[in-house]
Amino acid sequence: MAAVQWDPFEAIERDVRAMVADPRWADVPAPTQTQAMTARLLRTPDGGCWLFGAHARWHRHDPGDGLWHLAAPPAAPRARAAARAAQPAPPVPEHLLPSAAGLAFERGSTQAFVGPDVPRDMTGRIRALLDVACAAREEELPFATGPLRELFHPDVTAPVAAMWGTIMWCAYAPAFDGNEVLLSMFGEFLSRPLPGDDWVRWLPPMPLSALTALYTERLARGAGAAVRAAGHVAGTARVLLADPRFAPRAAALLAMVEPLLARPWLDHPAQDAESARQAWLSRCPPRLQGALVAEFSPGEHFRHTLYDLVEALSFSCAHGADPRAVAASLLAADVQAVAPDVAPLLHGWLDPESRRAYHAALTDPAHPLRGCWPRDGEPPAPLRPPDRASAAALLGAGYATGLAWCRLTETAPPPRGFPTSSATVTCLINERDDPAPSVPATSAEWIRHS
Incomplete structure (x- = not known):
């Protein structure tokens, strides 16, 4: 039986995760944390130094510019096995120190929705929510503003748009099989063909401001209308949690929107989509912040x-x-x-x-x-x-x-x-x-x- 090759990168990652998961880590002063992380740096034969730190990702210290850079570690087993403890070690910046919240973030899957489609039980639950959205008499008035408006026929109501916007915002990479049921069930509401070809729908990213614009437009018509729109966002996000291609952002969106269902007055001071967006972002807990990087930078x-x-x-x-x-x-x-x-x-x-x-x-x-x-x-x-x-x-x-x-x-x-x-x-x-x-x-x- 061939010997199992030791992987220093895997070993260091396990060690760092165990150390940071200890509740006492948060109370350790930054200089002591830096010392602990310095002892866990790796150096590869090319001269690069590697740190598993912030964002639960690896960072490489380049010997040329002397800076740390976010960089995926070597993939080849031989290159990984050649890493050794970094002696001497470059200084570790405080902003790259790992935190329990950062290491707890689950990134989900990078797969597109081509090949592995959205599971049928999920599309069935979305279909049921869509039927409710279409039948909601109190929501019959169409919405008139926001980035989602131009995608739909004039008589499409806010709940339908809220569901579509939620699906698109939560998708890691909105490239969908051209026959994807999750898209085709919205076909009758969209005012123009989706971009793409016979094989794939190459959809643009959906900014969070599209959802907050829909919410503030509803809020201008009354608190009840705004809460109902938020309810459709939350209901759709709950269904999407089951698919790892949606889950990270769906969890973050739920954390931002669900408080509105219990306390409808929370965002009443918001006068526009941007102020509502900032209010939503402020409610996302640290453990889910990794899903919002695009919104911040x-x-x-x-x-x-x-x-x-x-x-x-x-x-x-x-x-x-x-x-x-x-x-x-x-x-x-x-x-x-x-x-x-x-x-x-x-x-x-x-x-x-x-x-x-x-x-x-x-x-x-x-x-x-x-x-x-x-x-x-x-x-x-x-x-x-x-x-x-x-x-x-x-x-x-x-x-x-x-x-x-x-x-x-x-x-x-x-x-x-x-x-x-x-x-x-x-x-x-x-x-x-x-x-x-x-x-x-x-x-x-x-x-x-x-």
């Missing part, structure tokens, strides 16, 4: 999605590739194809190694990293995920990264997806979970065509 959100993309590419190390370099190359491929003018705006958000790989892939057509780029709409053979779950995770992380850099640079996302994500779809076309004939078809056939 688009740049940090981009860094975290790129970290997800690197992790989703971990299978590529079996072919001798560095997942961080591959992720930087795929980022370059998408930026080059969609908005080359914004490419320099991302440099400052990348760690030095990723920045060098990103720049090389962008500027040198002969660079080996260009071999990671899709050709004729297909990923190169070494970047074809080994199984369905890996392909769905790569698709979701890739699309989330694309949406994140578009948000950061104020670029409109492409309606037919990013080149690298679209190429990943070809790995899932024959793996889709299309609805069985017993599932009712959409009442709006246009939802399948754009």
Whole structure:
């Protein structure tokens, strides 16, 4: 029997989690916490120093610039096993010290909704809530303002829009199978086709302000209308908790909205969507703050999605590739194809190694990293995920990264997806979970065509 190779990264992560979970950790002075974390740093043969700290993620101290950067750790077993205790060790900044709340955050799944569809019991529960929303007589007056307004027919009521907005805001990466029942049940209400093609609906991200705008519009009509809208948001989020692709944001949204159901007056001082948004964000507990990074800092959100993309590419190390370099190359491929003018705006958000790989892939057509780029709409053979779950995770992380850099640079996302994500779809076309004939078809056939 082959010996099991010891993994220093796994060992340190377990150790840090156990240490921080101790209730006494919160009372330990910052200098003592820093000392404890310094003793748990790893150094890899390339000279980089690694810290498992804030956000329950790894950070790399680059020997070149002397700074700490959010960075996914090495994926190859041999590279991980080569890490040793860092002696001497660079100083650990206080803002990177781990906290019990930060380490308690469950990130959920990066999978897109292509290949593994939303489970039928969930779509059934959403369908039941939608029927209630359509039948709510007190809500018959249509809503008139906010980002959701332009998506729906004029006679669509606030509860229906609240449900759609909740689903889209909670989705990690809103790329959906073109036959997804969760979307098709809303077909009769939407005023225009969803962006995408016959295979995938590439939907734009939904800002929290879309939901708070709906809430404040209802609030202007009376406290009862606003509470009912909040109730539809909360009811939808409770259903979404069962799917790990929705769960982190659904939990955060519930924490922000449920207090309104018990104390309807909480947000009465809010006069507009932004003031309501700030009130909602203030109610999110520290253990769920990780779900709100995009609301506080688009740049940090981009860094975290790129970290997800690197992790989703971990299978590529079996072919001798560095997942961080591959992720930087795929980022370059998408930026080059969609908005080359914004490419320099991302440099400052990348760690030095990723920045060098990103720049090389962008500027040198002969660079080996260009071999990671899709050709004729297909990923190169070494970047074809080994199984369905890996392909769905790569698709979701890739699309989330694309949406994140578009948000950061104020670029409109492409309606037919990013080149690298679209190429990943070809790995899932024959793996889709299309609805069985017993599932009712959409009442709006246009939802399948754009």
